[in-house]
Amino acid sequence: MSIYKNVFFIFGLMDINNKFGSATFGEDHILQALSSSPEPTSIYxxxxxTIQFANAGMxxxxxxxxxxxxxxxISAIPELEDQPFLSILQEVWRTGKSYSVKEAPARLIKNGVPVTDYYD
Known part of the structure; x- marks a missing residue:
């Protein structure tokens, strides 16, 4: 069992090229920064x-x-089916309203073994 604090999910990248100029700052820079982040991070x-990006932590x-x-x-992590996580993500995606929870359990399969971890 693990408790993960400060797990964040990013639901897309906005087009920042118009604001910063594609020559100076773009998607590659963002993905490079996220890749080196110690925090588990993914982009759907x-x-x-659809998982577009997941760093080593995630x-x-x-x-x-x-x-x-x-x-x-759901295809990548089928053990999430019948858990509330996917419906929560889809609701956030649909409404744009944030969601926060403390020590929510999620059952995952790690190295072939079912594990329950808790997420903030």
């Missing part, structure tokens, strides 16, 4: 929550490898 797109948290990139979250 669309209502299927992959470790999930117990998965880079093969999940490009897959719908």
């Amino acid at each position: 797109t669309g209502t299927e929550m 992959l470790s948290l999930w117990g998965k490898d880079e093969s999940v990139i490009g897959k719908a979250l």
Whole structure:
């Protein structure tokens, strides 16, 4: 069992090229910064929550490898089915309203073993 604090989810990248200019700051810079972050971070797109990016911290948290990139979250992490996490993410995606919780349990499969971790 683990308790993960400050786990954040990003639901898309806005186009900042118009604001900062593509030559000075862009998606590659953002992904490079997120890749080096020690905090588990992932980026999803669309209502299927397609995983566009997951840094090493997030992959470790999930117990998965880079093969999940490009897959719908439920396909990449099927053990999330019948847990509230996916419906919460979809509601946030649909409404734009934030959601916060303390020590919410999530059951994942890590190294072939079912594990319950708790997330803030």
